[in-house]
Amino acid sequence: FIDEKRDEYSHENNGDVTGFDYHYPLKNKFDSIYNHYKDLKNQHFKQLQNNLKHNLDVRQAIIEELKSLIDNPGESIQDTLKSVNELRERWKNAGPIPRDKYNHVWNNFHFHIERFYDHLHLDREARDLDFKHNLEQKQKIIARVEELVNESDVTKAFRELQSLHKIWKEEIGPVSRENREELWNKFSELTRQLHDKREALVAKAKEKEEENLAKKKEIIAQIEAVSNETITAHSAWQGQIEKIEALRTAFFQTGKVPQEVNEDTWTAFKNAVRNFNAQKNSFYKDIKKDQQDNLNKKLALVEKANALKDNDDFNVTTPIMKQIQEEWKKIGHVPRKYSDSIWKDFKDACNHYFDRLHAKRNEANSEEIEAFEKKKDYLEQLKDFQLTGEHKADLDAIKLHIENWKGFGRVPHARRHIEGKFNKILDALFDKLSLSKKEAEMVKFNNRLEQLADSDDSRKLENEQIFIMRKIDEVQSEIFQLENNIQFISNAKADNPFIKEINKNIDRHKEELKTWKDKLKQIRSLKQQE
Incomplete structure (x- = not known):
């Protein structure tokens, strides 16, 4: 609306808009609400960063407690296992941390968990029982991923795969050393297959987006061509309006374009329509x-x-x-x-x-x-x-x-x-x-x-x-x-x-x-x- 008013001012002042000043109460109200929204958004992300940092501190403290249990054993094996399981439960519930810290922190925690089991000299039966339980849980995950590889809804399957990876890393402990590499390699291979399917889907979507981009560019060119026609009668303008409405409908019915050109495409479309509206408004004025x-x-x-x-x-x-x-x-x-x-x-x-x-x-x-x-x-x-x-x-x-x-x-x-x-x-x-x-x-x-x-x-x-x-x-x-x-x-x-x-x-x-x-x-x- 303000763009149209600016165009009218420019038309009346031979293209000069330096003195344009339009007070639009609804725009002022929008600005007030939008600024309030930005403040809330900034507060939200600031709080989110604080939470991530807090969760990182909690996880690092858990790692230190785990290291202390390993380096300074003072309890019975049963009590130590209980303490380790409590640490693992706390780890699972500790919440997200900064993305750039995740792999390092998780590898550190997992290293000390495996270290705990590898250096356990007493109560081998309890250790083997835990290994067996973890093996069964990871085998179930692998079986589920094998099903997901054949899932027709690749996007849905990929989301579930991410969830299964989190469970594998966060909630299930290590398995015996002789099973670790084989199990992980199998899980990794299935993950790679699903990633390949997703990348193929993304590539196909990208190709479709390029087709949509070509269509939208053509629509914009047609709008510009209509705008460049010289019209001097009301009935003819009504025909032009119908053409533009049909082109606008076609534009909105065309699917997504590549994200990197989405803003430029939308701006070009808005400018083309705005130019047409400016000429139409000038005629009726x-x-x-x-x-x-x-x-x-x-x-x-x-x-x-x-x-x-x-x-x-x-x-x-x-x-x-x-x-x-x-x-x-x-x-x-x-x-x-x-x-x-x-x-x-x-x-x-x-x-x-x-x-x-x-x-x-x-x-x-x-x-x-x-x-x-x-x-x-x-x-x-x-x-x-x-x-x-x-x-x-x-x-x-x-x-x-x-x-x-x-x-x-x-x-x-x-x-x-x-x-x-x-x-x-x-x-x-x-x-x-x-x-x-x-x-x-x-x-x-x-x-x-x-x-x-x-x-x-x-x-x-x-x-x-x-x-x-x-x-x-x-x-x-x-x-x-x-x-x-x-x-x-x-x-x-x-x-x-x-x-x-x-x-x-x-x-x-x-x-x-x-x-x-x-x-x-x-x-x-x-x-x-x-």
């Missing part, structure tokens, strides 16, 4: 700037319309108000959060003026009063109208009612609510017919257009056209937003319920968009006939 410019232009028109809405010189003001409406239609999108409010302000100002104009022109219009009375009576008759169930006949009957209604003429502006009552009855009738939603919508819309066309106020058709164009913009923006949302959902499958719901919503909006475009085409056709 320019779009936002254009929308802000459009907002300023529309705000100026709103201010102008408000200044004229109460003017009584209708002959002078009406052409100006119409010109303002024309200018409004030529201005592009504004930021989404201002779209509804600024349109409402502009529409209210225009409606206020033209309502006053309309009221002035329709004072004492006796013909409109007569038309109102006829329509009122006709509404009463319509209450008794029933559909027959025959689709075509019913549709023709409804259309005839519409023609009759239009034949009565216009009503006074103050009484136009009667049109709403008629339209409400039409809605109920259309709902009962098996018309598609779009068919019914277009029939009602054509009726509305003819009503508007009959009005002597041309701004009604203008306002309707502006309204439809605005709805088209809104639906297109909604489709864009929904499609954009899908791009930010990584690794989601097509049958994901959430993705399916979004796609269903997109299809619904596209159908709605088609209806609005058909309406726009219809109203433009009507205006050309005037």
Whole structure:
């Protein structure tokens, strides 16, 4: 995130980032937690080193005690054997020591254990019994290692081998001199065989990692190639975003690379994606700037319309108000959060003026009063109208009612609510017919257009056209937003319920968009006939 902000700053300052300073509270919180983690980590490893040193001191003390038992015998053989076994048990439980000291310390301890047995002059029977027990334990280990050599899971077998080596060295004492070399050689040979299998596995894994490295380098090159393409349209950028998402997915699905180049590979990938994102963000930042410019232009028109809405010189003001409406239609999108409010302000100002104009022109219009009375009576008759169930006949009957209604003429502006009552009855009738939603919508819309066309106020058709164009913009923006949302959902499958719901919503909006475009085409056709 901060890298993107730095790139934006660089873009705005011709590549200079010397003055970049971005305060990101979440980053500060992360730094605090991360520093605390590092402190705990350092304490842990410091304690670990102290423990290793302590364990080394304990083991060296055990060796000294063992040497003392051998060099200064003062107990019975049984007591001495008991003491040696206690030392061996303490040795087993003494814990790990520094890795570079392990072999020397273990060889030293083992040397004195063998020395103890070799210089034992009394109670040979006890010594031989211990040798026999140790021999049996080491033979069991060898038998188990023979099984591990044939184990299919080499990694698992190797881990167990390491554990068996520890038991061999730490927990089992020496065997008789005549068995020592043969037993150790056999154990060592089996260990070598298992090591060879593991090295072969590691070599194969290394080969696979090299293949993965080549694949990831190719993916990075493709990302860089996409970034170098010149894109100037939103739809084209959406295509580029899809390409990058596919390449990112392929990168993450590719396996490990050699450890020594892992960091460099990851950095190259991040830089390639970041470069693409910087160009994408720059493009959309320019779009936002254009929308802000459009907002300023529309705000100026709103201010102008408000200044004229109460003017009584209708002959002078009406052409100006119409010109303002024309200018409004030529201005592009504004930021989404201002779209509804600024349109409402502009529409209210225009409606206020033209309502006053309309009221002035329709004072004492006796013909409109007569038309109102006829329509009122006709509404009463319509209450008794029933559909027959025959689709075509019913549709023709409804259309005839519409023609009759239009034949009565216009009503006074103050009484136009009667049109709403008629339209409400039409809605109920259309709902009962098996018309598609779009068919019914277009029939009602054509009726509305003819009503508007009959009005002597041309701004009604203008306002309707502006309204439809605005709805088209809104639906297109909604489709864009929904499609954009899908791009930010990584690794989601097509049958994901959430993705399916979004796609269903997109299809619904596209159908709605088609209806609005058909309406726009219809109203433009009507205006050309005037």
